[in-house]
Amino acid sequence: MLKIYKSMESGPLQELTLKTLEKGAWINIVDPTPYELKVVSNLTEVDPDFLRSALDDEERSHTDIEDDSVMVLTNVAVYRGGDSYDALPLAIIVSEDYIITVCLEETPVMSEFNERTAKLFRTYKKTRFLFQILYKSATFYLRYLRQISKLSDDIENQLRHDMKNSEIMRLLELQKGLTYFNAAIRSNGAVLDKLLRMRKSPALTPILKAYEEDEDLLEDVIIENKQAKEMVDMYSKILARMADTFASVIANNQNRVMKFLAAVTIILAIPTMVSGFFGMNVPVPFEDKAEGFLYASLIALSISTAGAIALWKKDMF
Incomplete structure (x- = not known):
């Protein structure tokens, strides 16, 4: 699926097509076909490898620079239903004229940027839009971590009354989700630190234009990511100790x-x-x-x- 949007000066979000593509547009690609990737690459002159980078669901967060484009690959949190949580790679490519996002599936993070929230972001303010996506990703990690905390409390209360295998399997599922989150948040933190250093590079100034409010937003993203890292470490230890405790009780x-x-x-x-x-x-x-x-x-x-x-x-x- 391929959708193209551009923010209007008056506020609304205008939907475009490949034939009506304009500078300052946001190209959102979800589970793309090879043809879609080829067309977008030709129209935007973005390296095809950048566009394909997010199609590997095990790809770690990193940044790349190629010609006049910067690619930031971050891992976003995904809720699979029940007690299952995962992290998926999301590629954000910033060129001189466009911002492109590529992911294997629709994610809650990118769904937050729509017609209803059009006044909160501008597609042509590419640097700020990039940081807004990263900030929203960090907030979803915090939201899901709080959900995991509530679920673990519920499982603990049920295990105190009756130790069913189903509850123990739920506990293991939450531990698996925290493991995915832990790896993703740590690699995202490394990317944010690198972005902070890259912003000072004169060669990238035409692409990632520096504004004071953008610097503040990037710092907010780093703070949120650090908070998520602390929370995932704490909840991982709690769940591990809980599992050990109930294993001892069962024995x-x-x-x-x-x-x-x-x-x-x-x-x-x-x-x-x-x-x-x-x-x-x-x-x-x-x-x-x-x-x-x-x-x-x-x-x-x-x-x-x-x-x-x-x-x-x-x-x-």
Whole structure:
């Protein structure tokens, strides 16, 4: 899917086509075909490798400079539903005339830039628009991390009452999402630091034009990303300790069950042993009395009771 927008001076967002493409436009490409990439590359004179960089879902965040274009590849947070979270590469290419975004799928980050929010951004202010996308990406990490915190609290409360396998699997799913977020946020931080250094390069001034408000926005992005990094580190440790704690509880419960079953086995074996003694083909007490069976049963019951009391005192029950 390929859509082209340009901000009007009056505020609204105008949708263009490839035939009516104008300078200062934003080209948003989602899951593109080879033909779309070729056409956009020819029209904008942007390196095709820049356009294809976000199509590898395992691509790490980085920046590249080629001729008159700067490519910033960042990883954005994605919610998959349930307890599943992921991070996807998003390529943002800034040239002298256009800003281009490429991603494998629609993301909540880019969906925030639409006709309803058109007054909050300008496609022709490419540097500021780039930083606004990065800022929105950082805020979505913070939003999803708070969701993960609430979900982990819910899972913890349910596990306290009943340790179901489904809840443990939910916990593992959240841990996997935090692992993706951790790697993405760290690599995004490296990109932001590099952008801060690149802004001072005279060679990039025509592309990434420097304005004071843009510098402030970039600093805000760095602060938000650092906060997200701290949160993901904290939640990762909490979930890891929670998983270890419940693993210990499960192991302890299993040991208690095994102790109980061992104690029951011992108690049940006593009557069998007593009846075996009285069943031997040798003279035994009470063999010539009518009450012999009753006496044997009482002996078995007495020994079993004494054994049960002894095991109970040793905390086997």
